[in-house]
Amino acid sequence: MERGIASFTYSDFTLEYAITGEGEPVLYLHGGHSNCLEQLGIEELAQNGYSVIVPSRAGYGQTSRQIGKSLEKACSFYIELLNELNIDKVHLIAASTGGPSGIYLASHYPERVQSFTLQGAVTKPWQEASVRDAVLSRFLFHPFIERFVWRSLSSLTRFSxxxxxxxxxxxxxxxxxxxxxxxxxxxxxxxxDRMTEFQRSG
Known part of the structure; x- marks a missing residue:
């Protein structure tokens, strides 16, 4: 399945995005260990006649992290992306930590959302189970380390x-x-197996 990757600049900040498939537009807000190259469910949506637009969320991939200063600002960029692509309404899917952005977008721009799906999504402020978990996750998923963590997990998945x-x-x-x-x-x-192979936040 072919995927086109592009970016656009608005107010001096960059939003990276990918589009897969042709048909009714779906805006897919990915989770924490991903970016616009998200794999899970995208191919299936495209095969069923949807055009799936996946923006890299703030700080992920090549998207400017300043966009994530607030949900309001992040979602204003998603609306500008839809304007850039001349899309009036989308089916909105928010996965995992993309949940808060999806909830904000659907509640503040209902005229742009045809349907809204929360997919295993975070709906409340995220809290680690313990200080140890918080410190460990910040270490394991630091930008300079996370690629090796996922590569190791991918190798483990292949082996066992x-x-x-x-x-x-x-x-x-x-x-x-x-x-x-x-x-x-x-x-x-x-x-x-594919999840462990392709998950990367960048």
Whole structure:
């Protein structure tokens, strides 16, 4: 599936974005370990007749981090992106830590949103479970270190997908690992492998 990557400048700040597919426009606000090169679900949306627009959120990829000074400012840039692309309305999907931006955009610009989906999204201010977790996550996902963390996880997934998934699964579900595993399909393992291969915040 072909993907076009571009950027535009507004008020001296840059917003990077990618577009995949043709059809009804979807604005996809990615989560914390990603950028406009997000993989999860994009191909499926494009194959079902949607044009998926994924902006790199503030500070991710090549997008200016100053855009993220507030939700108001970040969302004003998403609206300018839609104006730039001559798009009146979009289906809005906000995933993971893209949740607050999606909620703000849908509530303050309802005339630009045709439908709104929260996908495993953060809806409240983020708080780490402990100081230790906060310090560890800031270290592991520092811009100079996170690429090696994801590369290591990707290698582990290739070598032992069952072990890697068992370590990650509790963060995403209240079900036991055995219950989750019973529900897994062959394609789910493939998508898990792709997630660990392509996740990068930049």
């Amino acid at each position: 997908p069952d072990y890697a998934f068992k370590k990650i699964a509790p963060a995403y579900s209240t079900l036991s690992y055995e219950e989750i595993k019973q529900r897994m399909l062959a394609r789910d393992w493939y998508l898990f």
